[in-house]
Amino acid sequence: QVQLVESGGGLVQPGGSLRLSCAASGSIFRAYVMGWHRQAPGKQRELVATITSGGSTNYADSVKGRFTISRDDAKNTVYLQMNSLKPEDTAVYYCLLLQRGNNYWGQGTQVTVSS
Numbered sequence: 001q002v003q004l005v006e007s008g009g010g011l012v013q014p015g016g017s018l019r020l021s022c023a024a025s026g027s028i029f030r031a032y033v034m035g036w037h038r039q040a041p042g043k044q045r046e047l048v049a050t051i052t053s054g055g056s057t058n059y060a061d062s063v064k065g066r067f068t069i070s071r072d073d074a075k076n077t078v079y080l081q082m083n084s085l086k087p088e089d090t091a092v093y094y095c096l097l098l099q100r101g102n103n104y105w106g107q108g109t110q111v112t113v114s115s
Helices: none
Strands: 002-007 010-012 018-026 033-039 046-051 057-059 067-072 077-082 091-099 102-105 109-113
Touching (some): 018 091, 046 077, 057 067
Antiparallel strands (some): 033 046, 046 057
């Protein structure tokens, strides 16, 4: 079994920055993909960014150039650095780990961008 614990969400003004973290524990194997999704009120959950075990990254068009995903395999942790935040970035952000055909989700962390 795999457990994911997110942290780093909060309230920030437009143009500000936040850094999300997601620590994985349990039966973690080397070849896995980690990433972030988000869900705004009344909307479907959407992909934000992913990173493979080889370091390849993928971003939603809406966050390209503003968000950066990274990982520390020694700590089984993935990060999402979010800069130039906009009100439309407001959502619950969920960490995702994919390995051996299984998807594991964190409990979510709220990010609110408002003045």
